Amino acid sequence: MKAAPFAYVRPGSLDDVLAELAGGDGKVLAGGQSLVPVLAMRLGRPATLVDIGSVASLGDLAVTDEVLRVGATVRQRRLERSAEAAAVPLIGMAMPFVGHRELRSRGTVCGSLAHADPAAELPAVAACLEATIEVAGPDGRRRVPAGAFFVGAMTTGASAQEVVTAVEFPVARPGEGHGFGEIARRHGDFALAGVVTRVRVGDDGAVLDARLTGFGVSDTPVTRDVTSIVDDGDALADLAREVVDTGGDSHGSTGYRRRLFRVLAARELARALRAARKERT
Amino acid sequence: MSETQQRWTPSRIEDLALVTGQGRFLDDQDPLPGTLHAAVVRSTQPHARIRSVDLSRARAHPGVAAVIGPDEVRAGLKPFPLSTGAPMHYYPTAVDVVRFVGEPIAVVVASDRYVAEDAAELVEVDYEPRGVVVGARAALAEDAPLLHEAAGTNVATDRSFSFGPVEQAFAEADHVVEGEYDFPRYSSVPMECYSVIADYREGSVDASGAGGPGVEAWANFHGPFTMVPVMAGALGLPTSAVRLHVPADIGGSFGIKAGIYPYVVLMALASKHSGTPVRWTEDRVEHLLASSSGADRVMRFAAAVSAAGEITALRTDLVDNVGAYLRPPEPSTLYRCFGNITGPYRIGAVEIRARAVVTNSMPTGLNRGFGGQQLYFGLERLMDAVAAATGLDPIEVRRRNLVDAFPYETPTGGVYDSGDYAAAVALAVKNADLDELRARQAAARAEGAHYGIGVALVVDPSGTNIGYVGLATPSEQRKPGRDKSGSTEHVRISVDVQGVVTVLLGTVPQGQGHATVARKVAADRLGLPVEQVRVVVDMDTSTTPWTVTSGSYSSRFAPLGTSAVVAAADTIAATVRAAAAVALEVPADELTLRDGAVVHPSGVSMLFRHAAGVVHWDPTSLPADVPARLYAEAEFSPRETGAATRDDRINSSLCYGFVAEIVAVRIDPETLQITIDRVSSVHDAGTVLDQRLLDGQVHGALAHALGGAMYEEFTHAASGQPTSATFLDYLCPTSAETGFELRSDHVVTPSPLTPLGAKGCGEGSSMSFPVAFANAVADALPGIAITKLPLHGEVLHQLMEEN
Secondary structure (H helix, E strand, O other): OOOOOOEEEOOOOHHHHHHHHOOOOEEEEOOOOOHHHHHHOOOOOOOEEEEOOOOHHHOOEEEOOOEEEEEOOOEHHHHHHOOHHHHOHHHHHHHHHOOOHHHHOOOEHHHHHHHOOOOOHHHHHHHHOOOEEEEEEOOEEEEEEHHHHEEEOOEEOOOOOOEEEEEEEEOOOOOEEEEEEEEOOOOOOOOOEEEEEEEEEOOOOOEEEEEEEEEOOOOOOEEEEOHHHOOOHHHHHHHHHHHOOOOEOOOOEHHHHHHHHHHHHHHHHHHHHHHHHHHHO | OOHHHHHOOOOOOOHHHHHOOOOOOHHHOOOOOOOEEEEEEEOOOOOEEEEEEEOHHHHHOOOEEEEEOHHHHHHHOOOOOOOOOOOOOOOOOOOOEEOOOOOEEEEEEEOOHHHHHHHHOOOEEEEEEOOOOOOHHHHHOOOOOOOOHHHOOOEEEEEEEEEOOHHHHHHHOOEEEEEEEEEOOOOOOOOOOOEEEEEEEOOOOOOOOOOOOEEEEEEOOOOOOOHHHHHHHHHOOOHHHEEEEEOOOOOOOOOHHHHHHHHHHHHHHHHHHHOOOEEEEOOHHHHHHHOOOOOEEEEEEEEEEOOOOOEEEEEEEEEEEOOOOOOOOOOHHHHOOHHHOOOOEOOOOEEEEEEEEOOOOOOOOOOOOOOHHHHHHHHHHHHHHHHHHHOOOHHHHHHHHEOOOOOEEOOOOOEEOOOOHHHHHHHHHHHHOHHHHHHHHHHHHHOOOEEEEEEEEEEEEEEEOHHHHHHHOOHHHOOOOOOOOOOOEEEEEEEOOOOOEEEEEOOOOOOOOHHHHHHHHHHHHHOOOHHHEEEEOOEEOOOOOOOOOOOOOOOOHHHHHHHHHHHHHHHHHHHHHHHHHHHHOOOHHHOEEEOOEEEOOOOOEEEHHHHHHHHHHOHHHOOOOOOOOOEEEEEEOOOOOOOOOOOOOOOOEEEEEEEEEEEEEEEOOOOOOEEEEEEEEEEEOEOOOOHHHHHHHHHHHHHHHHHHHHHOOOOEOOOOOEOOOOOOOOOOOOOOOOOOOEEEEEOOOOOOOOOOOEOOOOOHHHHHHHHHHHHHHHHHOOOOOOOEOOOOHHHHHHHHHHO
C-alpha cells in the first residue's frame, strides 16, 4: 500500500492550480480522505498531485440572504461547526453521517462533491437543494447545477483540467422543511440507501412543492419531484422500484435497498412536512 | 511526580508508555542497521497453475537488491511439517500452483518499500487458471476440482469418534432433534499487522554460537512456540540456530499473528539472497487477503432427548474449511474443544465426525475463541431446537441438563475442574431482568415489532493441552514414545543488588496486561510493594526460558503463566528467608515475607533488600545447602493435561470456565435493522486476578463476537475472488456499534488445579455471544430459520423473501 511515483505541487494561486492541471494528468488534492487510499492501493496513478491547500481564495465560507457559499478548501468539520451552516438546515442533519468526525476534520465539502461517490451524503444534499457548483478551468469559471454535475459513479461534469472552486447551497426559505435519513451497515459507512427531502408548504400548510433525492441507490443521486405523492405509500413503493437500480452487494441487495428507500422516503417526507408546517406556525 | 501522573492512575503498568507514544512495536525498532525492505508479489488468481514467473525486470529495477520466486523457495526450503500425513505440501509461497488470491509468489527486496512495490509490479506471472472451490460444501462435492492433486481429495483429515452408548440412546429417545448450521469465516483484525525482520547469516547468529548458518529474526509472533521448530525445519536448521525476538509491545493479535511464521521463513530466505537483513511490514490489504482467519464450518448436530428434556446422546458432523492449506496448527479448530464438546451438559454419549477440507481461500488458524464459537453455534442453536421439540423454555431445558458436580469427566475425556453452572445461570437471568425483557417483547409484538431473547451457556476452556494435536492422527498410527501432552509455562525471576525483583516472562503478550498481573502476583508472593517488582516481556528464544507450549494462546496466561510466576517466586522467597535467617540468627522456616521485609514472630526483621544483599555481597555466610543465587527458573507443568488415550479421549484443556449469556434484540419491522437492547453476561474464570483486566477481556471478547455476529465476514464471489478485501467491505464494529447495555458479572469457583485458582478469561464471550445473538434473532422472528451468521438487515430481508 505505497503509492506509485507522482509529482507533488502546492500552488499558491488558482491560476497556478489551473496551469498545473492543464496537462490533463494531474489530480486535485484537498482533504485527501478518498484520494490518498486510492493512491496507496495504486488504483489511481496521477502524474501530478495538485494540492490546493495554499490557495487562500478557495477558503471562503459565507452566507447571504440567498446562498451559503462554501469554498473548495473548507473542511467538512469547519462547515459543520460554523454559525453559517444554520442557514441550510440539511447541512446539520447530514453532516453527522459523513464518515466519522476524524475524517470530517480533514475531508472537504467540495472534495466530496468532486469525488461523486453515489452513496455519499453531500452530493445528495446538493442535488436535493438545487445547489450550484462552481468550476474553474482553462476557459474560465462556470456554474453547474448540482443535478447536472453528477453524471455517473465517481464521475462529474468537471474535466481533468478543471477544479471545483465552491458550492453554493440555497438558504432555507419560509415554509420549508427537510428530512435526512440513511441506513448503513455501521455508523459512518456509505449508505445502503439514503434519502434527502425538502418540502415547502403554504400559509395554510398545504404542500406547495416536495423534492426527494435518493443516494446509494443508483450511479448518481436521483432527484424526483414528489409533490403529489408526499404521503402516498403505494406511489413511494413504485418510486422505489423505479429509482433503485444499483446492482447491490453482500451488504444490500437491490431488493433490500428498495425496501430501505421506500421506508426512508415515507419517514423523511413526513418529517420534512412536519418541519415545514411547524415553520409556518 | 509529573502532572500527568498526578491526574491519572493507569490501571495497568503498560498504559503510560502506550498512551504517550513510547510503545516499542517492531516497526519502531531498527535493530540491524542496513536492513532493506521487502514487498510480496501475490497471486491475483484463486486457483491456477503457474506456467512461468519472470523476475528479470524486477531484478533490473534500480534500488532492488534481490528478488526470489518459486525456484528459490523450492531450492532453499523444505515444506512445513504438517499435523497430519496429508500430501498437501505447504511452503511460504506457491511453488507450482497458486491456491488463493493473495498467496505469495515472489519477494522483492529493495532500498525502501516504495521501490520494492514499484519493482513488484514488474514481476510477470503467467497463470493457467483451474476450477475453483468456494466453501466447504463445494470442497466435498464428487466432481470438485482438487487443490492438491497428490492427495486425490480435498479432505485433509477425516476422523470419526464414538464414546458411550450412542446408538442405544438414539434408539430409546423420545425426541431426536437435528439441525444443520453454518459458522462464518472472520478474523480479529488487530490494529498492528504482521511485522518481520529477518537476517540470514552463513556464520553463527551470535558470538557464542557454535558456528554454521543461522537466522536471527524479529517478529510480532506470540506462539505457540511449537512453530519455532516448524520454522527451523523449513529452513533446514536446528531449532537453536533460529534466534527469534518478540518485541515488548504487540498491537493486538487475538490469535491471528500465530499465522506469521511462514513469513519469518520467507524473509529469512529473502535475506539469504539479498545478503542483508530484510524487513517486511504487512499492510492492511495483505492482511485481509492473506494473513489468517478463523475457520468457517458447516456442521450437523443431532440430540437424543427424553420426554423430560434430558439429552442422552449427541451426534456431530463437523466440516471445517481451513483454506488452501492445512497450515499448522490446523486442524486444531476441530480439536481445541474436544474435551468439552458436550458443553456444560451431562451428555454421556457422543459421536463425532471431524473433517477439515481445503478450498481456494486464505489458510485459517487461531482466532479468539478458537473452535469454541464454531462448536457452540451448533450446540446452542440445537438446544433451542430441543426446547422447541419438548415444549420447554430454552433456559429451563438447559438447566435440566447442566453438569452439577465437579470434577466432571466428559465422555470425550475432558475433566471440568470446577464450576457452579446453576448459580451462574441464575445470576445471568437475574441481571438480565428477564421479566422486564419479556414485557418489552410482549409490548413490541403488540405493536407489530420484533423483539427476541436468546441465551447461550458455554464451557470456556483455557490452558490448552498440546496433546489434542495428536487426535488428528488415528491412534494406531501414533508412534509409541512420540506422544504429545501438557501445557507447560516457564518463568525466570531474579533479584538485583538493591532487592528489586525482575520477572522475565515468555508469555509474549499483545496488549493483555501480563506485566501488570505478573507484577502483582510476584509482589504478593514475595511480600513486596508492586513498585519493587519489574516485569520484562520482550522474548528472545536464546535467553528467555521457553518450551514448545510457550506463548499467548488459549487464554493460558491466567492459569499457567501466573502459576509459573508463583513457583519461581516461592523459590526466590526460600533463598531470601535462608539469607535472612543467617543475619537474624533464627530458623528460616519461622520467617515470613511481608511489607518489604523478612519478619520473625519475635519481632526481629530485616528488609527484603538487605536479605537479598547478603546473597549478592556475602555469599560465604550462607549455609552450604542454600544456593548463592537470586534467580530462579520455574515451570508450571500440570499433570492433568496428559496425552490422548488409545481410545482417543483427551483432557484438551487444563481449566474449564463458564459463561452464561442472555441477549435481547429489537428488530425494526420495516428496515429489518437489528439493535441489541441488552446483554447480561456472567463469567466464571475462577479466582479473579485483576477485575479491571477481566472486565476488559469480557468487553473485548464481546466486541469481537459482535463482529462475527453482525458485521464481519470474509466472502468470495463464485469465481473465487475475495469480495471483502478492504475495510470498505470487511466491516469491524466500532465504538458506535458497541454502545449497547451490558450487565456483566462474575461467579467465582476457584480451579483446584492452579495455585491461585485462576482460569483463563480471554475468550468466553467470543464463544457465547454469536450464538446467543442468533438465538435472540430467531426468537424475534418465529418461523424464520436462523442457521447462519452474520445476521443483519440484508440477510433478514433475504430470509423473509425466501419465506
